[in-house]
Amino acid sequence: MSEPIVFVARDLPFDAGHWQRLEEAIGSDRMLLVDTRDPAAVSAALEKAEVAILSGDLDDRHIAAANLKWVHCDHAGLTKSARPEVFERGLVVTGSAGRSGPALAEHVLMFSLMLCSRYPDFYEAQKRHEWRRTPEMMDLRALYGRTIGILGxxxxxxxxxxxxxxxxxxxxxxxxxDLPPPPGVDRMYSADRNETIDEILAEADILALVLNLSDATYRMIGREQIARMKRSAIIVNLSRGGVIDQDAMIEALKDGRLAGAGLDVTSPEPLPADHPLWDTPNVLITPHFTAALPDKVDRSVDVIVENFRRYRTGEAMLNRMTKEDLWTRDA
Structure with missing residues (x-):
């Protein structure tokens, strides 16, 4: 195949070394470095480009670009790009999922450790200069021996x-x-085998949501699912707010039918100051923010460079969006 012309957004968070790697992979003579704040420059570049590398999501201009075949969005969640017209158009869309995987995993465990130990109570006591020991503390259990259910x-x-x-x-x-379980998984369930999450809900002490938001996963955890969970269970959500019926979760937390929730994502975002979730008992909230890995940008560039190679050779591409990711609720 002929070498493609590539639209590259200037606002990608790359340093000189990253830009050099991109130029070596694509060819400096094939790169159109575009100021995405300039509509005229975007339009002119999209008339020529076969590939676009963006810092954010695609929009109507990319869908309408006749020569465009592949768009890479340099972030993890592709929900806003998973529009019906993208699939109708046959546009290939990939993302940079995986660049922050270890940090996100740590974030889940941070919430789990704090909630299982009821650390917020100890911290409040510390601020009061109070050496607080109560009989209820004898019921606290470490993560050792607990069951974690990972959805996604x-x-x-x-x-x-x-x-x-x-x-x-x-x-x-x-x-x-339906694939072999990765290291560390004791029991794997899959939609391909027509298995549900019911057994996970019943057995999990911690339910971790780390899957994409799509039409299929919207409110995947609602009243019925929460009712199947242990009263001592904790929900940790690093997916998107829409994966949970938030009102049902708040009710369960207030009624003592759930022990706690660690939320890095909410609906809406930012969470309004008067939203009841702020004052719901046993809830920890972080503002859709996870500490970065030192090689996060390197990981992004790795995905882009490898996918560019695969695009040229016709191989299956990393992190490709599929019709199962379809999202129509914002449409």
């Missing part, structure tokens, strides 16, 4: 499984594809 066995789920196993936890996993 992509990059973050795999990283989480191995780290949970290092805590000597029992690990249950769920994903779409």
């Amino acid at each position: 066995m992509g990059h973050t789920g795999v990283a989480l499984a191995s780290r949970a196993k290092a805590f000597n936890m029992r690990v249950l996993g769920y994903r779409r594809r």
